[in-house]
Amino acid sequence: MGKISLEVNGRKVEKEAPDNTLLSTFLREHLQLTGTHIGCDTSQCGACVVHVDGNSLKSCTALAADVNGSKVTTIEGLETNGKMHPMQEAFKKLHGLQCGFCTPGMVMSAVDLLQKNKKPSDTEIRDWLEGNICRCTGYQNIVAAVKEAATKM
Amino acid sequence: MASLVGSRVERKEDKRFLTGKGRYTADINLANQTYAIFVRSPHARASIKKLNIDKALKSSGVVSILTGKEIADDKIGGLIAGWAIRSEDGTEMKCPGNPPLAKDNVNFVGDPVAVVIAESLAEAKEAAEKVEVDYKVLKAVTSTADAMNGDTIHEGIDKNLCFDWLLGDRQKVKEAFDKADKVISIDIINNRLIPNAMEPRACVADYNAASEEITLYTTSQNPHLSRLIMSAFGNVAPEHKLRVVAPDVGGGFGSKINVYNEDIVCSWAAKKISRAIKWVAERSESFLTDIHGRDHVTHAELAVTKDGKFLGFKNETIANLGAYARVFGTVTPTYLFGPCATGVYEIPAAYTNVKAVYTNTAPVDAYRGAGRPEATYTIERLVEKASMELGIDKTELRIKNFPTAFPFKQTLVHTVDSGDYVAGMEKAKQMADYKGFEARRKESEAKGKLRGIGVTSYFEACGIAPSAAVMSLGCGVGLWESAEVRFNPTGQVTVYTGSHSHGQSHQTTFAQIAADELGVPIENIDIVHGDTDKGTFGMGTYGSRSLAVGGIAIVNACKKIVEKGKRVTAKMLEANPEDVEFKDGEFIVSKSNKKKTIGEVAFACYLPGVRDEMKSPLPEGDEPGLKETSFYDPSNFSFPAGTHIAEVEIDPETGHVKLEKYTACDDFGRIINPMVVEGQVHGGLAQGIGQALYENAEYDETGQLMTGSYMDYTMPRADNFPEFNIGYTCTHATTNPLGVKGCGEAGAIAAPPTVMNAVIDALGGQEVTMPATAEKVWKACKNLKKSNAKAA
Numbered sequence: 001m002g003k004i005s006l007e008v009n010g011r012k013v014e015k016e017a018p019d020n021t022l023l024s025t026f027l028r029e030h031l032q033l034t035g036t037h038i039g040c041d042t043s044q045c046g047a048c049v050v051h052v053d054g055n056s057l058k059s060c061t062a063l064a065a066d067v068n069g070s071k072v073t074t075i076e077g078l079e080t081n082g083k084m085h086p087m088q089e090a091f092k093k094l095h096g097l098q099c100g101f102c103t104p105g106m107v108m109s110a111v112d113l114l115q116k117n118k119k120p121s122d123t124e125i126r127d128w129l130e131g132n133i134c135r136c137t138g139y140q141n142i143v144a145a146v147k148e149a150a151t152k153m
Numbered sequence: 154m155a156s157l158v159g160s161r162v163e164r165k166e167d168k169r170f171l172t173g174k175g176r177y178t179a180d181i182n183l184a185n186q187t188y189a190i191f192v193r194s195p196h197a198r199a200s201i202k203k204l205n206i207d208k209a210l211k212s213s214g215v216v217s218i219l220t221g222k223e224i225a226d227d228k229i230g231g232l233i234a235g236w237a238i239r240s241e242d243g244t245e246m247k248c249p250g251n252p253p254l255a256k257d258n259v260n261f262v263g264d265p266v267a268v269v270i271a272e273s274l275a276e277a278k279e280a281a282e283k284v285e286v287d288y289k290v291l292k293a294v295t296s297t298a299d300a301m302n303g304d305t306i307h308e309g310i311d312k313n314l315c316f317d318w319l320l321g322d323r324q325k326v327k328e329a330f331d332k333a334d335k336v337i338s339i340d341i342i343n344n345r346l347i348p349n350a351m352e353p354r355a356c357v358a359d360y361n362a363a364s365e366e367i368t369l370y371t372t373s374q375n376p377h378l379s380r381l382i383m384s385a386f387g388n389v390a391p392e393h394k395l396r397v398v399a400p401d402v403g404g405g406f407g408s409k410i411n412v413y414n415e416d417i418v419c420s421w422a423a424k425k426i427s428r429a430i431k432w433v434a435e436r437s438e439s440f441l442t443d444i445h446g447r448d449h450v451t452h453a454e455l456a457v458t459k460d461g462k463f464l465g466f467k468n469e470t471i472a473n474l475g476a477y478a479r480v481f482g483t484v485t486p487t488y489l490f491g492p493c494a495t496g497v498y499e500i501p502a503a504y505t506n507v508k509a510v511y512t513n514t515a516p517v518d519a520y521r522g523a524g525r526p527e528a529t530y531t532i533e534r535l536v537e538k539a540s541m542e543l544g545i546d547k548t549e550l551r552i553k554n555f556p557t558a559f560p561f562k563q564t565l566v567h568t569v570d571s572g573d574y575v576a577g578m579e580k581a582k583q584m585a586d587y588k589g590f591e592a593r594r595k596e597s598e599a600k601g602k603l604r605g606i607g608v609t610s611y612f613e614a615c616g617i618a619p620s621a622a623v624m625s626l627g628c629g630v631g632l633w634e635s636a637e638v639r640f641n642p643t644g645q646v647t648v649y650t651g652s653h654s655h656g657q658s659h660q661t662t663f664a665q666i667a668a669d670e671l672g673v674p675i676e677n678i679d680i681v682h683g684d685t686d687k688g689t690f691g692m693g694t695y696g697s698r699s700l701a702v703g704g705i706a707i708v709n710a711c712k713k714i715v716e717k718g719k720r721v722t723a724k725m726l727e728a729n730p731e732d733v734e735f736k737d738g739e740f741i742v743s744k745s746n747k748k749k750t751i752g753e754v755a756f757a758c759y760l761p762g763v764r765d766e767m768k769s770p771l772p773e774g775d776e777p778g779l780k781e782t783s784f785y786d787p788s789n790f791s792f793p794a795g796t797h798i799a800e801v802e803i804d805p806e807t808g809h810v811k812l813e814k815y816t817a818c819d820d821f822g823r824i825i826n827p828m829v830v831e832g833q834v835h836g837g838l839a840q841g842i843g844q845a846l847y848e849n850a851e852y853d854e855t856g857q858l859m860t861g862s863y864m865d866y867t868m869p870r871a872d873n874f875p876e877f878n879i880g881y882t883c884t885h886a887t888t889n890p891l892g893v894k895g896c897g898e899a900g901a902i903a904a905p906p907t908v909m910n911a912v913i914d915a916l917g918g919q920e921v922t923m924p925a926t927a928e929k930v931w932k933a934c935k936n937l938k939k940s941n942a943k944a945a
Contacts (some may be wrong), residue, residue: 018275028180034177035174037352038353038433040436040862041435042436042862044862044863044864045351045436079172084168084171088172092164092167092171093163095831095832097167097170098658098832099350099351099403099656100166100167100171100401100403101175101403102403103171104173127871127872129870129872130872132871133351133863135351135839135840135868136351136404136836137832137836137839138832138836138837138838138877139835139871140877141831141835143871143876
């Protein structure tokens with residue numbers, strides 16, 4: 001057991017957790033932030049993507065202890081004053097989600113893309129999202145949503 | 154008031170999914186819950202000599218360990234096949250028992266033999282490692298084609314044959330073939346797929362000792378059906394003491410139709426230990442134990458005249474059921490497959506023969522399209538081959554054999570009520586710039602690349618399933634759907650549906666329908682589904698049935714509301730009910746032009762005389778309240794159809810196939826929400842293209858799954874696809890009041906033959922099996938080079 005101290009979605013949290021606790025598990029089970037999803041066991045699907053110190057990270061690839069002291073943003077922290085982030089708005093407007101399971105990781109990953117590349121091309125968007133699997137949408141509306149969000153951010 | 158049906162309404166469900174507030178089964182935690190881990194067979198076929206749990210029981214945190222013995226002692230029933238199929242010789246199909254925990258034999262890798270329940274997940278995992286199972290490993294049967302020659306898997310089931318089924322007339326087909334100028338024949342494999350909904354299966358079972366009620370939260374496409382099966386066949390609890398809730402469900406694609414071992418075991422065990430139990434599949438467990446799809450080996454022949462008229466068709470298929478026959482396992486390769494085998498063509502004589510076999514692999518059941526992708530793949534590959542062999546343009550050959558009038562009575566079963574296949578073909582050709590293809594082929598050739606174009610015209614039977622049709626075929630139950638429309642006194646509406654949304658957008662599209670029918674703003678309408686305690690028994694969501702069956706039940710219930718509203722309005726305004734009309738949420742007396750809004754009428758139904766003119770209770774014969782139910786049993790299937798065209802470019806140096814263009818022109822009848830339909834088409838296409846180019850479930854000869862993770866099973870990713878070009882034609886279904894047909898499966902049905910026809914066109918007609926991986930295509934390119942060199 002060890003103490004994990006993080007700033008999660010702007011709030012300081014401190015919890016005891018076993019040393020082998022993954023960041024994804026810590027968020028879901030210790031902080032009840034269940035918006036971060038677990039879709040696989042090989043770090044392939046990307047449903048668990050969060051931001052750690054501003055960069056996207058598959059939260060199943062890191063131990064909570066590894067990111068001790070970091071600032072973490074999850075899908076729950078993307079709204080400001082009850083208003084959805086432009087990426088969330090764009091996904092809604094352009095039907096970039098169906099069952100919603102891959103969506104949190106997809107949105108968090110896409111937000112990071114636009115932080116790093118303000119006007120990505122279709123190819124750049126598709127390449128960036130290669131680490132996020134969606135089984136419902138065929139990706140087309142996700143790509144469209146990312147482009148739409150790029151005009152609003 | 155503008156109609157919402159047909160409008161691009163943004164989804165009501167999206168905000169919770171986009172802000173992390175979805176509530177999936179794995180998100181549910183109950184007070185004092187325990188955690189379950191299943192001990193699974195590492196062997197494809199073995200008998201259990203001894204199972205020892207002594208060490209495991211002593212492991213830290215263990216609450217209970219239960220095995221096949223306890224399941225048998227408690228007379229908990231096994232998993233079942235939902236449809237009875239009769240063989241050509243009149244004998245009943247043969248199904249083995251499938252206990253939720255295996256006691257004597259295991260029949261596929263992943264077959265569970267025990268469940269370990271502990272205070273924490275880590276403790277459950279640790280204890281599960283200590284369960285000792287002594288197996289006698291037996292020779293596994295894994296090949297679909299050779300299953301009938303393998304060792305007998307289930308005692309008493311000779312040749313591992315569940316049934317040998319025939320649809321059609323062999324004699325008529327023989328006569329047709331005798332008259333043919335040419336016979337085109339083909340041998341194809343429809344590759345096994347793993348559905349891979351992104352949310353792994355999960356369940357949380359709870360037992361309330363006070364009410365003696367079990368509550369099961371589970372990842373199901375059909376909670377009511379699950380409860381029925383668990384109660385009637387599983388003997389878990391009587392239905393009124395079993396509540397099944399399928400909250401937000403992260404995709405299904407057929408894989409979450411079945412009641413699974415874990416649902417039954419956790420429900421039963423929760424009562425036994427009187428505590429809640431949570432189980433969440435790891436992805437590797439999903440790969441091993443979710444139902445798989447497809448897996449057919451087919452030989453098919455088409456008899457044609459020299460000018461390209463189709464005379465006869467035969468289809469001899471071996472369908473792999475896996476280790477056990479599950480809910481839709483037996484109906485998928487028969488009634489969902491055989492009747493669609495002749496495709497969109499007039500073929501005077503046809504038969505389909507299916508031998509369904511058991512193997513030591515995961516059970517095979519309905520996966521998006523279920524039977525219709527396999528049917529379409531066969532006929533469309535065959536027609537494409539015919540066009541090559543006859544030297545007739547692939548689109549002309551198809552048009553030549555399309556039906557000329559509707560209703561179109563097919564050779565085998567279906568009477569297709571509506572469609573215009575020529576219009577669909579012409580529009581698809583235009584959208585795809587079919588004429589310009591040869592120029593594009595030359596451009597590719599100039600770059601040293603091979604370019605191919607592929608066409609598919611398909612139809613599917615959706616809206617499963619009309620009871621009359623299904624029962625006349627002798628294969629069991631029909632599948633109607635229920636809806637209940639409930640007004641609150643203050644005018645908001647709750648619609649309860651027996652179908653289930655796990656991505657399909659019911660909360661929005663069903664509300665659009667109810668809003669139009671009732672003239673109530675969409676924001677005042679809630680759609681409720683997924684909980685057997687809320688709403689009436691219903692059949693659930695699969696087979697593109699939610700709208701074409703469930704949606705019509707909502708329309709019918711709304712119409713009953715309006716009829717009652719007319720009677721109540723007449724009483725309120727002292728008019729004849731026949732003189733009351735309903736439009737845009739208002740009841741209007743035609744003679745006096747006096748009006749009541751539906752909200753006012755609803756209030757009066759509950760509290761007559763409080764806010765209105767009624768001096769006495771409701772009209773004679775009417776009870777108070779405003780709530781109506783409908784059970785809708787369709788009179789026929791619905792028949793979406795269309796033409797898809799794909800273009801691929803192949804690099805002969807690497808064998809890499811690039812999907813350059815994909816055009817889909819579909820006829821889904823009336824469209825409720827074009828945004829949602831477009832999404833369904835995109836998703837279906839991605840899965841269909843996945844089958845053609847990427848996905849394949851593979852077992853080795855010992856029955857080990859070689860593709861058991863996302864590192865080995867190729868899931869399509871964003872960079873695998875071009876932008877799809879989507880369009881529609883529209884003929885309304887004549888068999889339901891909305892004129893709707895269904896759109897969920899079209900892409901998965903049409904895309905595999907469309908893409909493969911393009912690949913094979915690029916390869917000069919050389920057959921390649923799905924998925925057309927770089928390795929296979931590279932080899933074919935080398936052959937092509939050789940044969941071209943020879944010809945030169």
